Amino acid sequence: MEDRLRQKKGNILIVDDDAGILTSAQLFLKQYYSNVYVELNPEKIKTHIETKSIDIVLLDMNFQKGKNEGKDGFKYLAEILNIAPDILVIFMTAYGDIEMAVQALKQGAIDFVTKPWKNEKFLTTMETAIKLVESNKRFDELKNVSAYQSEKEAKEIEGFIGNSAEFTRVKQAMDKVSETDASVLLLGENGTGKGLAAKYIHQNSLRAGKPLITIDMGALSDNLIESELFGHEKGAFTDAHQQKIGRLELANRGTLFLDEIGNLSSASQAKLLSVLQSRTFNRLGSNKEIEIDIRLICATNMPIYDMIAEGQFRQDLLYRINTVEVRMPSLSERVQDIPLLLNHYLATIKTKYKKHNLYIADDQVDQLKRMLWPGNIREFQHAIERAVILAEGNELFATDFQNFKTEVTQPLQLGSLNLRDMEIQHIKRAMALHNGNITHAAKELGIDRLALHRRLEKYAL
Incomplete structure (x- = not known):
């Protein structure tokens, strides 16, 4: 009863030609709802709707003396x-009008209240209607968010560009897999665009009009991961003050992107595997099974196969998440794309900061291609933004990219210091830099063309 006595949000309009009914209904409902309006003249309903955010109309069925066929009610409905x-429209009717009230339900009313009413039943009817109002608003919000996200994702994937051989290979694979519901595992270093790739796949799939829901597994503890994935009921644990819809449920009929999946604990891996096998789950604190229909995309920068060999990642889970596996190339493997990426990000960032006259000469772009970008595209994009912000004139120079590193002054940042690995990396980088031209790549490496040929054969490059 205490909960009921707390006023709830709700804009209710009561329309009846009996002033006594209006006063009685208003006094009763004002105890529970914040805004309760009354109106004797049904011709003024439109004015109320246009000037107030009406959620529910309580509408009498008859407004003419001696008339009880309900035509007025149907007209205003x-x-x-x-x-x-x-x-939402709820009819108020006398006991003899039940058949008409049932007909009104067929024409769009959601319920009816008999006059004279019993307070408990009247209040229950209103509470049900208010819950439906709230549910409809949440649904509309989700639709709006989904539409905004789709528009935002579509804008972002304009940056999923490149014409290098490495990028072309990746994009062709994604174009093929996008048309299916196959699970995709994206591998690659930090900053290579795995998140953008997930958005590209989703936006080009049959689920494009549905939500893409993302969880960063690396940023959550085990307990939070379960709550985020499955959701929970009110009271499921100490801080569960209200029901929460999990990401699995939000992603239903859409795509679920699990970023940094390599960070999942063994216990969470087992629970995720169970969901993927059964396509059902339970919210925390509930025994009710919820069915889901999702497309799964996962990503990690961790050595997943080494983790399986060491018992840190389940092989059976890997089978579920990598129907198609795509390795995102590092920026050092696609240096030919740097001018294209630069033009794209520079155009966007110049507009953002209203510096439309900024430009960079070709010789400076060539220097950018020779720099090391251990943070890959993400670092490159941030460097462009920083250069634009700090630019003093209209021309940008390679030296404007703070903390830049050149191959002359900095060693390659490799996971291994093995000489063979370093030589392979140098050769790959030179070949990428010169778009596969052996003569130019050999000159870049300081060796003759024949020596480079031998190394390409030796390392099967």
Whole structure:
């Protein structure tokens, strides 16, 4: 009863030609709802709707003395739904009008209240209607968010560009897999664009109009991961003050992107595997099974196969998440794409900071291609933004990219110091830099063309 006595949000309009009914209903409902309006003249319903955010209309069925066939009620019901189809209409009717009330339900009313009413039943009817209002609003919000996210994702994937051989290979694979519902595992270093690749796959899939829901597994503890994935019921644990819908449920009929999946603990891996096998799950604190229909995309920068060999990642889970596996190339493997990426990000960032006259000469772009970008595309994009912000004139120079590193002054940042690995990396980088031209690559490496040929054969490059 205490919960009921707390006023809840809700804009209710009561329309009846009996002033006593209006006063009685208003006094009763004002105990529970924040805004309760009354109106004797049904012709003014439109004015109320246009000037107030009406959620529910309580509407009498008859407004003419001696008339009880309900024509007035049906007339104003149609007008209300025509003006504002989201408004919920509840009829108020005498006991003898039940058949008409049932007919009204077929024409768009959601319920009816008999006069004289019993307070408990009247309040239950209103509470049900208010819950439906709240549910509809949440649904509309989710639709709006989904539409905004889709538009944002579509804008972001404009940056998923390149014409290098490495990028072309990756994009062709994604174009093929996008048309299916196959699970995709994206591998690659930090900053190579795995998140952008996931958005590209989703936006080009049959689920593009549905949500893409992302969870960064690396940023959550085990307990939080379960709550984020599965959701929970009110009271499921100490801090569960209200029900929470999990990401699995939000992603239903859409795509779920699990970033940094290599960080999942053994226990969380087992639970995720169970969900992927059964396509059902339970919210924490509930025994009710919820079915899901999702497309799964996962990503990691960790050596997943080494982790399996060491018992840190389940092989059976890997089978579930990598129907198709795509390795994202590092920026050092696609240096030919640097001018294209530079033009794209520079155009966007110049607009953002209203520095439309900025430009960079070709010889400076060549210097950017020779720099090391251990943070890959993410570092490159941030460096461009920093250069634009700090630029003093209209021309940008390679030296404007703070903390830049050249191959002359900095060693390659490799996971291994093995000489063979370093030589392979140098050769790959030189070949990428010169778009596969052996003569130019050999000159870049300081060796003759024949020596480079021998090394390409030796390392099967």
